[in-house]
Amino acid sequence: MADLSIDFAGVKAPNPFWVSSGPPSNTLYQLNRAFEAGWGGFVWKTLSDPLLNVTNRYGGIHYGRTRAIGINNIELVSDRPREENLREIREAKRRWPDRALFVSAMVPSKREAWHRIVEEIQETGADGIELNFGCPHGMPERGMGAAVGQVPEYCEMITSWAKEVAKVPLMVKLTPNVTNIVEPARAAVKGGASALSMINTVYSIMGVDLDTLEIQPSVRGKGTPGGYAGPAVKPIGLYMVSKVARENLGVPISGIGGIESWRDAAEYILLGATSVQVCTGIMKYGFQIVKGMISGLSRWMDEKGFARISDFSGLAARKIAPFGELDIMYRTVAEIDYSRCIYCRRCYTACEDGLHQAIELVQKNGRAVPRIKEEECVGCRMCSLICPAQCIRMVERDRGFPSQSWSEIVAANPGIDSDWKVMRRWRKEHNWRTK
Ligand SMILES: Cc1cc2nc3c(=O)[nH]c(=O)nc-3n(C[C@H](O)[C@H](O)[C@H](O)COP(=O)(O)O)c2cc1C
Known part of the structure; x- marks a missing residue:
């Protein structure tokens, strides 16, 4: 013991x-x-x-x-x-x-x-x-x-x-x-x-x-x-x-x-x-x-x-690490466990008005059911934090690129932190979606 x-x-x-x-x-x-x-x-x-x-x-x-x-x-x-x-x-x-x-x-x-x-x-x-x-x-x-x-x-x-x-x-x-x-x-x-x-x-x-x-x-x-x-x-x-x-x-x-x-x-x-x-x-x-x-x-x-x-x-x-050492390539998206969802729509309302418009309501069996639009989800985690039924979790998705921190990205791409042209090129090369 x-x-x-x-x-x-x-x-x-x-x-x-x-x-x-x-x-x-x-x-x-x-x-x-x-x-x-x-x-x-x-x-x-x-x-x-x-x-x-x-x-x-x-x-x-x-x-x-x-x-x-x-x-x-x-x-x-x-x-x-x-x-x-x-x-x-x-x-x-x-x-x-x-x-x-x-x-x-x-x-x-x-x-x-x-x-x-x-x-x-x-x-x-x-x-x-x-x-x-x-x-x-x-x-x-x-x-x-x-x-x-x-x-x-x-x-x-x-x-x-x-x-x-x-x-x-x-x-x-x-x-x-x-x-x-x-x-x-x-x-x-x-x-x-x-x-x-x-x-x-x-x-x-x-x-x-x-x-x-x-x-x-x-x-x-x-x-x-x-x-x-x-x-x-x-x-x-x-x-x-x-x-x-x-x-x-x-x-x-x-x-x-x-x-x-x-x-x-x-x-x-x-x-x-x-x-x-x-x-x-x-x-x-x-x-x-x-x-x-x-x-x-x-x-x-x-x-x-x-x-x-x-x-x-x-x-x-x-x-604990400085922000610059966090892995920017790590991608999570929200996933709903429908067996526990109580259809309160709080996730939808929060995401639609206060966040990133990544949850839509679809009609199923006569009721409005929330659905995550993965391609729009920035992985902020707010829906998972506020869900009263605790039925939303974050799951990992592969971005198709190896791990990289902001410090490494800046070192490998001079000017990316001050020049939008460099940033745009980097985003294009990495299929990076933003809101
Ligand atoms: C009513 C009250 C009286 C306190 N009196 C003292 C005190 O006399 N000396 C002291 O060092 N801290 C005092 N504290 C601070 C506590 O020791 C502690 O540092 C602080 O409340 C945070 O811990 P907690 O969230 O467990 O209360 C007092 C706190 C409370 C709530």
């Missing part, structure tokens, strides 16, 4: 599923429940200086009948006294020596403040410290969180201050609210980070109440942009983890963002993560979801022949 245990920056954990810093990781009571359910690690809700939270802290985005595909929050960091948190953390580590326990921290950008918090946390026996450079609301106004994560120089400087006194690994948690995540990642490693975690939440406004004209969530009439999380942000997290993983910075990555199942976790690991963290998934479904994550991931690893997490970490990241 697959071995799910990991070594993350020198910290051992029985599995890669960790509770992320947030509402589920606020107390010892929750930590006990999480570890009893089987979570391999826990990142304690961010410790900071005294503060007050507002009510109406969360907003949700619903799509169709699915509730909360994304949530946004304007919650700050832990509002419990620091001594209380530290006492519970000490007790937690004593009770659960085999689990990974990191403590998230965020204090004003002063060397002494960082020295103090790092020393206080490591005295508890915690395995590591997560430096929160990602919180997008409230804290940046006080010069913390994303205000640090968005400036690589600050990331490096503050990490190096923490490193001056740290005896345990420092994991830097990055904000996705940047143009190029690699820059703060690189800076954090330069400053002494032993690991990176990403993503924290994404800047967002959840909506506007059309009766009151207030943004959501509203705090007695006023709102503030918050951080977006949950399944809706998974693609952003996957992208950012893969981008940093491909830089080979020499430190492990903890993948975060929209993880609710073992499949989500496997995708993060395939793109370069070693561990994963879950916040919204637990806020919605509770700690027990880890059971399905453990059994599902083990089963899949057994099926695939992966003995341990490191056997597949990063495998999919290697399949």
Whole structure:
């Protein structure tokens, strides 16, 4: 059976599923429940200086009948006294020596403040410290969180201050609210980070109440942009983890963002993560979801022949290439499985108006049946994505020419990327149809 245990920056954990810093990781009571359910690690809700939270802290985005595909929050960091948190953390580590326990921290950008918090946390026996450079609301106004994560120089400087006194690994948690995540990642490693975690939440406004004209969530009439999380942000997290993983910075990555199942976790690991963290998934479904994550991931690893997490970490990241290296000669067209078609005509309408006019309706037995016009189909894949019956798939067709990428085509046909005459000649030679 697959071995799910990991070594993350020198910290051992029985599995890669960790509770992320947030509402589920606020107390010892929750930590006990999480570890009893089987979570391999826990990142304690961010410790900071005294503060007050507002009510109406969360907003949700619903799509169709699915509730909360994304949530946004304007919650700050832990509002419990620091001594209380530290006492519970000490007790937690004593009770659960085999689990990974990191403590998230965020204090004003002063060397002494960082020295103090790092020393206080490591005295508890915690395995590591997560430096929160990602919180997008409230804290940046006080010069913390994303205000640090968005400036690589600050990331490096503050990490190096923490490193001056740290005896345990420092994991830097990055904000996705940047143009190029690699820059703060690189800076954090330069400053002494032993690991990176990403993503924290994404800047967002959840909506506007059309009766009151207030943004959501509203705090007695006023709102503030918050951080977006949950399944809706998974693609952003996957992208950012893969981008940093491909830089080979020499430190492990903890993948975060929209993880609710073992499949989500496997995708993060395939793109370069070693561990994963879950916040919204637990806020919605509770700690027990880890059971399905453990059994599902083990089963899949057994099926695939992966003995341990490191056997597949990063495998999919290697399949990411610049656009110029993609095979332009690869051709797919849509194919309808009529045994499952419900004749809703959504594929026809979408293709006819919004896309490439490659689906027609033909009358059969008194009803309008969609038919793919292969010669017109550009292989965009939209019909297959929207079909409610999931009866459209893409199938490969031979173009009659060997594989070639755009970079190779440009190299072999000088001027093709700037001169339409050259492009037209190439298209003619290759029987290339366009819309
Ligand atoms: C309500 C809420 C509070 C959060 N508080 C913190 C926090 O105190 N510190 C922190 O580093 N991240 C915090 N986060 C961010 C999460 O740890 C995580 O990075 C983010 O929500 C994406 O993961 P998810 O989609 O699993 O929620 C919070 C997220 C939510 C939704």
